[in-house]
């Protein structure tokens with residue numbers, strides 16, 4: 001049975017044709033993958049289905065009936081649920097309060113809480129309703145979004161790059177839940193850049209390229225190579241040469257550091273390590289083991305309770321000191337990495353403006369020229385430099401941050417999930433960029449993507465419950481060992 | 495987060511919406527005028543013709559000065575995310591310190607006027623810095639504190655003019671003595687326009703525009719107003735940006751206070767006679783200009799026209815002050831509401847407080 005049929009959907013934004021007569025079909029009981037490069041129009045298509053944008057042309061059928069979806073409210077009424085690319089919960093409220101909006105008069109009762117709990121359990125997606133949203137990891141927030149959509153009775157579920165913020169284990173949990181939903185006859189649209197995931201969970205795949213559908217395939221009949229070729233139009237080989245660079249001077253020194261989390265608990269408990277110029281130090285670990293707090297402490301954004309952090313020979317106490325020597329690609333892109341309502345130019349200036357300042361004045365002409373160069377060199381697709389950043393696609397926001405943080409060179413680069421949300425080609429480019437920068441820069445890489453960590457790092461520290469459970473040299477690390485350590489099993493090193 | 499993301503209309507359409515809104519406001523108040531037995535068309539034509547007369551226009555320009563200064567200052571504060579409701583109090587503090595120097599401080603005569611300006615600015619800035627510090631240090635909501643400080647400021651002024659500073663030659667009126675002539679600001683002949691302040695007000699509009707667009711401090715203020723987290727991430731000293739923006743905001747309001755006492759009254763008087771709500775109207779000036787300092791000259795001019803027109807209707811048509819307020823109010827509300835319609839592609843169902 002066909003749940004959704006989108007026929008001839010066209011959507012134009014000033015200067016871009018985001019969707020170009022797209023035909024898309026979702027059957028009941030299938031997981032349908034939606035693939036495409038950054039800016040190919042995936043989110044736009046989903047926003048149209050969810051009633052956030054109206055198509056310029058085209059028709060939508062739900063259950064074979066022609067429908068007009070004017071707002072998410074209409075979409076919800078039709079049984080369409082959406083899990084956004086970046087969780088959109090209210091930070092300062094608890095999970096229960098965030099879910100209360102689903103009920104009449106926004107009242108949350110014991111019975112309703114029970115209902116939520118049993119639904120969450122049914123799909124194996126446990127959530128803590130008493131937690132404040134800001135305390136949750138991005139993965140946990142996303143789980144709340146999934147539950148929220150299910151509570152609304154969604155039978156058509158849109159997941160826009162759901163796994164970018166998830167740990168491998170969370171991905172498994174999510175996939176189990178998706179399989180249960182599929183077996184119940186729900187239809188799921190799964191937007192992702194990770195081909196292996198798409199191949200493992202989906203039944204069919206639709207590939208978009210520059211707003212057009214290039215193919216809809218049975219997953220069983222295709223493979224990674226074909227999908228890549230369809231998306232990018234060429235093959236991409238993900239092999240990285242990691243030449244040994246003789247390590248230079250020490251740039252970052254972390255000495256027996258203790259840091260608290262937002263709740264006042266000890267998140268980092270006595271970590272020490274150094275990073276030298278010419279090396280990439282990778283931090284692996286399941287999210288929530290203190291990585292976030294450690295990175296914030298290094299960047300001067302969180303208080304160091306005990307111990308010292310030294311960057312470029314200076315003990316770091318404020319973000320300003322940190323910025324003198326270092327760049328930082330944060331994982332919270334929309335909340336920290338960009339200012340969504342300021343222009344692309346302002347966002348590119350965010351951490352660079354000081355370098356264009358003389359006696360308190362910013363040389364705007366110079367800055368603008370530089371920004372133009374960045375947009376070109378990093379292939380940031382934007383209507384103009386003056387367009388607000390929220391208009392960019394997820395991948396282009398990632399590119400904007402990458403451009404800003406790596407373009408001018410610095411002594412230390414902290415890269416947290418630098419390839420989140422990037423398509424295959426861009427991921428490849430980012431990894432190459434990091435390896436190239438390594439010659440002149442000390443790099444601290446945080447990632448939950450084991451492949452990424454293993455491919456790029458010279459040394460790997462595995463974090464578990466606020467400590468390094470072990471630090472491995474690149475040649476003694478393999479996925480199995482690191483995976484075990486991430487789970488808390490201490491493995492003899494070297 | 496896409497909640498506040500909205501695309502703004504092209505300027506022409508925007509102006510057109512505003513014009514419609516003004517017409518709507520005129521329509522609403524026409525009903526009220528009619529109820530009072532005044533022909534609304536006559537009232538409106540009177541307002542326009544009189545405002546275009548020499549006397550009328552000069553009154554508009556006189557009122558423009560404090561509105562413009564308060565408004566630009568507020569633009570700076572709002573850009574940093576500080577919801578400064580306290581321009582009124584900051585203005586009164588400026589007026590108070592100006593009076594202190596004009597009447598009570600023993601300084602060489604030539605330095606008296608410059609000192610008045612200096613202290614007026616500083617007093618306004620200082621008054622604004624108190625809530626700013628409370629916000630930065632203890633996260634106290636600035637809307638409440640700035641508002642409260644208005645009451646304190648106006649009580650202070652009233653206490654002074656009734657008590658210790660009451661003039662010896664004023665037969666019991668709540669006035670201080672007149673300022674020495676040396677500190678009266680020059681006016682354009684035949685008007686009350688104290689032109690040096692007017693000049694400063696216009697100049698400031700351009701300076702502030704420049705500050706926000708081209709300077710590092712301005713950039714830091716704009717970023718801080720968007721997100722504290724992002725500002726700190728970028729290595730910007732968030733607290734400092736807020737303090738600077740509030741100091742500028744308060745200083746400009748203080749300057750408005752100096753202008754009123756040295757340019758018009760030549761003495762300190764009862765608080766509500768020094769400012770008939772210029773500090774509050776400044777909020778609307780800032781808002782109508784969409785926080786664009788240069789555009790604020792136009793919105794200040796418009797507000798000044800409403801203020802002067804209100805006075806005029808009271809005098810020429812004998813309308814009670816309440817009706818005049820209804821007139822101003824309905825136009826302003828129409829304008830503010832039109833803001834909400836002047837946007838498209840706005841996912842309104844996703845509006846969230848954040």
Ligand SMILES: Nc1ncnc2c1ncn2[C@@H]1O[C@H](COP(=O)(O)OP(=O)(O)OP(=O)(O)O)[C@@H](O)[C@H]1O
Nearest residue numbers: 013018038039040041042043044391392393394395
């Ligand atoms: N509201 C908008 N205004 C203007 N342009 C927009 C808007 N929304 C999207 N676009 C543009 O439309 C194009 C498609 O964007 P979309 O977000 O659909 O891409 P995507 O396939 O989801 O990419 P990603 O993988 O990077 O998330 C992009 O070039 C984007 O800049």
Ligand SMILES: [Mg+2]
Nearest residue numbers: 042043393394
């Ligand atoms: Mg997207």
